[in-house]
Amino acid sequence: MVSSWGQHLRITIFGESHGPQIGVVLDGLPPGEELDLESIQAFLRRRAPGRTPWSTARREEDSFSIVSGFYQGCTTGTPLCALLANKDVRSESYTQFQQLPRPSHADYTGWIRYAGANDPRGGGHFSGRLTAPLCLAGAIALQILSRRGVTVAARLAQIGPVQDVPLDLARPDPPLLHALTKKDFPVVDDTKGREMQAAIEAARAGGDSVGGVIQAFVLGLPPGLGDPIFGGVESRAASLLYGIPAVKGVSFGAGFQVCARRGSENNDAFCLEEGRVRTRTNNDGGLNGGITNGMPVVVNVAVKPTPSIGLPQQSVDVQAGREDTLSITGRHDPCLVPRALPAVEAALGLVFLDLFVGAYGVTGRP
Amino acid sequence: MVSSWGQHLRITIFGESHGPQIGVVLDGLPPGEELDLESIQAFLRRRAPGRTPWSTARREEDSFSIVSGFYQGCTTGTPLCALLANKDVRSESYTQFQQLPRPSHADYTGWIRYAGANDPRGGGHFSGRLTAPLCLAGAIALQILSRRGVTVAARLAQIGPVQDVPLDLARPDPPLLHALTKKDFPVVDDTKGREMQAAIEAARAGGDSVGGVIQAFVLGLPPGLGDPIFGGVESRAASLLYGIPAVKGVSFGAGFQVCARRGSENNDAFCLEEGRVRTRTNNDGGLNGGITNGMPVVVNVAVKPTPSIGLPQQSVDVQAGREDTLSITGRHDPCLVPRALPAVEAALGLVFLDLFVGAYGVTGRP
């Protein structure tokens, strides 16, 4: 335990990178919600490997089938299980890692945690591949949320040393955010996007990898969602976002930048706009005391450079009990960030649908 | 919901800032654990207000009583409830905030969330005062963990623009970390500490406040603790740490710094030390795939500047429906960071005792 998450809506993720199938169960979905399977498939395609030059060589169509909780085009409200097949599986290249674990990977910790019984192929249950069922669940949640006026959009805020342009956290341009969800490489400033792609390509060419930052916006939320103390949106969102492999930091609004500021500079003054309470700035990322204040929720996610790299690295042969050099052959993903981006959107979709169902009951409708 | 947290060990926090009592229930403690009440009281004193020049004017002794789950000096294993009284309560100064909410505070969101029924005095259930029962629970967990070889120590890594000296995340000096837990103002470099205190005093004098970063180390952990996906240490720790008011960011190891790095630079190479698998660096903060690798777990927590400041601020009179200026009188806490520090240590104590009980069963002993 625990590959499950959620209080009112509960997702359970299962599968291994090279097993026959991976999937997800969603329990607690509002009944009678039409699902557009084409859109879900399109959402999954954004995450799928092998599609872009900056991605891994593995190719997966990520076509899915829903085997329960779905009837006559709509959710039934009973548990929805969706399955994806693993097709492009070349396991021989992974067997060495249980003996000589990859630095900064879960090879070693998984081996210890499961006393050697875990499936090591392709990272097993720890693989980034497990973000596919997360994205699938999130795509369903996002469709349902969009009918309640809520949209989520994320961008690559940073790749290696290259940063996208700053955005007004309080009043981001909705069409601009919407456009991000249609881009192959979602940045606001495409010039910066090309620099980022060059940084990825340079890393790849050097047998290396780069990290980055994803920044996501949730628009259209009513104030008053979330719970105090450990039920705050930050607690809920972080516990889910840290389920995405390679995430090492999660912050909200202005994030770690607030630490160097004074209160007078950082506080988000209240104002009235068309009769509604708003804030002038949004350093708090739309959240006070863990509860939405009606402003956009802004989340920043730090993704580390892919630990699987081509350059030789020092490791330990855990069976022989001696240090050894690890050389990974084959093409690897030089940057996980673009593929982690839809997983971040998916996670936020799940966080807020969970809260809608909690706040408004089984229909998730105010 | 949810003011509860934990999978195997469950804490439930209750109370309001100006109610008669606040407290915590811990369910799932190992039985037969001796508790040193003096040490718990000393731990609570680190958090208590009114003790230092850089703190709020409210004075609370934070003396506690344990009313259940404790017999003949030891935990019984049944739910332990501990209570603290609220004594220094001056509520008249808070009544205005339900009408004219403080920017970046939970006054407005709490009022919406609870349809006006919440207790607004002193921030009610959203008050930083609720970290007292968290610290109490954590102090108990830390005592039990210390018998299993695990210690937690945190420092003020940054206050406003002033940063403490860098530490080697892989091999921090244990006596140096231990010394932190005895300091009134826990920094490694006391010169930097004095600069930080000056920054706090300057903010206070200007009717303003400052934020900061807390960095915590957990030493003595075995490898293999934690669970995959949403059960990872990061997910568990972040969900608890975000329950501490004013926390806006949580990261592990090198945190957001990893985003700009290459994998070859960031990966933590494995090595052997006295026959044990270790890593040379510790950018991952002791965690791979959500599971401990036997290195120190390193956590960074961003705390925003106290939103309650003396300078006038713009707000909205939510009853009259017009913008208005808010002026808060009385002395306020110019920096929450020093008092949030023991709460961070407490939270990590709870995270790992929860994992010990999960991994090893009800005794929490390997």
Next chain:
Amino acid sequence: MVSSWGQHLRITIFGESHGPQIGVVLDGLPPGEELDLESIQAFLRRRAPGRTPWSTARREEDSFSIVSGFYQGCTTGTPLCALLANKDVRSESYTQFQQLPRPSHADYTGWIRYAGANDPRGGGHFSGRLTAPLCLAGAIALQILSRRGVTVAARLAQIGPVQDVPLDLARPDPPLLHALTKKDFPVVDDTKGREMQAAIEAARAGGDSVGGVIQAFVLGLPPGLGDPIFGGVESRAASLLYGIPAVKGVSFGAGFQVCARRGSENNDAFCLEEGRVRTRTNNDGGLNGGITNGMPVVVNVAVKPTPSIGLPQQSVDVQAGREDTLSITGRHDPCLVPRALPAVEAALGLVFLDLFVGAYGVTGRP
């Protein structure tokens, strides 16, 4: 773990029979609900010991104080903690039971479960005294439910061999049920009630005890409450009812009697009454597939005879490792059933308030 219960509304019970205080935390209550403390106290009095000839000699006023989650006469929606003091505590008489455990009591199993560290005085956390906080929580839930048209009433259906008259499970007379909640000894037929009291008195006089059956009705429920499989009303109710000491059986509607029947005899035919779907009979106790069908929910609870009796019994001296005879002196409760009755009502109040909050959201209002 686990002294907590509930999915949407969560109660956590703590305390030991002879500790200073016992209590309960309710998290997830709808905000803004007025609480009539006098009525809660009156409800608690029904459970309190020392009040009637057929009860134990221990006298407890069971006066309570609410220390959180309650402001200006109403629930705030944040965790409500209520405390009760233990006053009439004579512990010396219990110390022997950790050595020579009482048959059919939790003395032995508690000692094993907690490796001897549990508080043995008065049964500790296993004591029937812990139904006081359960009743307190339930009394709050019942008040809130009554504003939503739901009432709960229970009767002593059997004490020892004496049975109360049968009731029509489909159309019980509401005034008759309401009258039960006002009776000191809640039976429909008071002649039978006097026979039951005579059976209790005879047991008491013989140093012995008797068991019985409680039958509870929940009226005014809408159809459609509950969830499939493990989320059914039966699963939820039974898991809570078995938290009441001495309960050994829980059934719904016609209960174990249905086993001997044919389907044609047992099925509850649908009919229309004033345009609403109803059933002619109610052998299913208002539940199909775990979900309310709009008929009264009927629950039967089997309570065993009090295990503490005056007659000498065989036990084992677990420290000396030899069989020995146990003689319990002092006056004991010859029948737990009348005092378990309000706990059953309380439990059902909690079950359905939990479901209202789940179905309709944080206000618990359709």
Next chain:
Amino acid sequence: MVSSWGQHLRITIFGESHGPQIGVVLDGLPPGEELDLESIQAFLRRRAPGRTPWSTARREEDSFSIVSGFYQGCTTGTPLCALLANKDVRSESYTQFQQLPRPSHADYTGWIRYAGANDPRGGGHFSGRLTAPLCLAGAIALQILSRRGVTVAARLAQIGPVQDVPLDLARPDPPLLHALTKKDFPVVDDTKGREMQAAIEAARAGGDSVGGVIQAFVLGLPPGLGDPIFGGVESRAASLLYGIPAVKGVSFGAGFQVCARRGSENNDAFCLEEGRVRTRTNNDGGLNGGITNGMPVVVNVAVKPTPSIGLPQQSVDVQAGREDTLSITGRHDPCLVPRALPAVEAALGLVFLDLFVGAYGVTGRP
């Protein structure tokens, strides 16, 4: 929610009677446990329909595939998902029931609960077919438990008015119990078994059905398993057992019979046997205060007569809003009890494996 169950080991069941696949996810299994797939299949066959004269006409092979959490013949410790296909599906016969619901079935309540969006075919998610994944999960748990010395065996204690012979609850004969798990019609006295089968056949011939009682024994349990209050074995077991369709009563040990007894008659006196603490009788069914006392755990489960019968019944046309007569054609299962029996065994396997993992940690080994 909630089609999940379990605290330390978590099962999640999904699927509908006539959907493409049904299945289960088990999270928290001990790693490295060899699974004998043949035995699991044999266990499933005991539940499968169409196999015996007293069963439904539907024929399902119930062959399953494990798609995750299983590697090189052993559990990995990560979530295990197993799938079963629905093959013998004739849905046309069910479409009428959403309009004219079957008495004492979940047709009406499911329709209300899910606002008409649930899959009505074959009872959908409420179908007895969903006991197949429960049995599958339980068969896995039982294999793992058997390596820890724990075995579960159940019998048909009653079918209609016919009862099997009484058994000594304290010292049931282990070979006799073991033989039950091998019988097609598990009763102790086969003469009684033939009478029961005659009762089923008579009901079937009359277009009717019968109910019955299942009695299960769990042998080999250590004392001290379980938790107080809502974490007792009774609470856990009942919450799971009530997830089996048609169960209307659950009791432990002597069950409802204890109500008529005196304490002196009902108490289970302690004794020493080969140096171990035991009880002479076992009216408490091996449980005191919710915790195992080392005696066999005895559970009684009341199963109502199958609500689907051939005789005409009164129902309500919920679309037309008028009473109408329902006639169900086709062959139906005249008695659910024999097929519910392996589900009861499976449930108890899950209850105790959950407790082993909680008590002893992730390996589930003392």
